[in-house]
Amino acid sequence: MSEHSAPQPPARILVVDDDPTVAEVVTGYLDRSGFAVEHAADGPEALLRAEERRPDLVVLDLMLPGLDGLEVCRRLRETGPIPVIMLTARGDEDDRITGLEVGADDYVTKPFSPRELVLRVESVLRRSRAAAGPAAPRTVLRAAGLTADPGTRRATRAGDELPLTLREFDLLAYFLEHPGTAHTREELMRRVWGWDFGDLSTVTVHVRRLRAKIEDDPARPRLIRTVWGVGYRFEPRQDGGAA
Incomplete structure (x- = not known):
């Protein structure tokens, strides 16, 4: 047996956005940052891909054909905990708050810096992995x-x-x-x-x-x-x- 543990596979990120330009930019930055990235163009496709192979994190547009991002987030969360970062072009604070209330871990408002999105993804994944990993004994x-x-x-x-x-x-x-x-x-x-x-x-x-x-x-x-x-x-x- 090797003295060194096997390298951790790259986190799987599912990007859900119906705008081809935004999807290309986001998937490109995440791919270059070392993530394994998949893309879905609408809500039903996103749910199907997540069912076939559960991602480690979902970057989810709020405005989608078929099912909107809020409903997709609700259905994803019904299957278990999964980190979600929402993308929204809306400036209305109520929409952003609603996204958080249905379970999104964070949101980024368009237009956004792709580098900022990568930092948000890394931050949410760190917290998620720390929560899922073995914890040192601590007092209740x-x-x-x-x-x-x-x-x-x-x-x-x-x-x-x-x-x-x-x-x-x-x-x-x-x-x-x-x-x-x-x-x-x-x-x-x-x-x-x-x-x-x-x-x-x-x-x-x-x-x-x-x-x-x-x-x-x-x-x-x-x-x-x-x-x-x-x-x-x-x-x-x-x-x-x-x-």
Whole structure:
């Protein structure tokens, strides 16, 4: 047996875009960056290719013939966790937020720098592989009836397992590790996402999604508090006793 482990195969990237020019540029940059790239021109073809050979990450255009990117993302996520970066030509923030809410890990707005897209792909893949790989033994995090086990990446609320996405789990674990501390959105983006750049609405959306899963009343959160002018604070001690 060789003393050296076999080289890791290149990550498989599925690019889904009906614009031939954009698809050529994106696949070209990703290919030159060492990824194994496939292209699908519409939603049904994307789902078929993903079923035939599951990609490590999908670069997904929002506006597609057949099925739009939001529906494709929903259906991909129904089959299991898969990193998704959305491409959108729209300037409406609601469209970008909707993409994050259906499970996209990140988005890039057209026109974009292909090099920036490659950096986003590398960042999302790093986090995804770290989550999927063997983890060093770590203490299960507990507070306010919540648990997060970094080893198994399982989280519970009052004993019931929480259906958290990759980022939602990381965000919850970070809050549980730092109770009572106010964090800016920039800090959360660096610590949880591992990004030094990006749209901070990504953090806002994921905090909202996490609140919907752990708060008794997400409209009046008591665990993840908004610290006006700063960001967010996880407060496991609830004023006034039990709700």
